[in-house]
Amino acid sequence: MKKVLKVLTLSLLVICSFNANLPEANAYFACGGTPRCADAKLLYGQAVYSSSAAVYFTQGETIYYSWENDKPGIMHVTFYISKGGVQVGEMKFAAREGMDYGFYTVKESGYYYLTGACEGGNDTRCQGGGTIQLW
Secondary structure (H helix, E strand, O other): OHHHHHHHHHHHHHHHHHHHOOOOOOOOOOOOOOOOEEEEEEOOOOOOEEEOOOEEEOOOOEEEEEEEEOOOOOOOEEEEEEEOOEEEEEEEEEOOOOEEEEEEEOOOOEEEEEEEEEOOOOOOOOOEEEEEEEO
């Protein structure tokens, strides 16, 4: 009986130590197969800026854009919609481990992007991501 108990205890310790070393899953927004959607992400310690792939929108359509920060990120992210390298619409801020979103009515048909900047473009301690998509 003592031998079985020792084996069970050892097995439980091995399983618990394995699970403790798994990387934490990030919950940042991603398209996941949503049509007319693109995502961008920032990884801790790697980049100051990030942009999504281009998504085509037609005049009069509404764009929904969002950003969510995750651990271990400790800085806020400034994010916005751009067209032709120029910011359009309102700039938004996702606080440390927070999220925010916005809407933009397309004034001119074309390709639009989501751009995120860690601490407004001054830091690399952000983790998370966002999406741009048809609303």
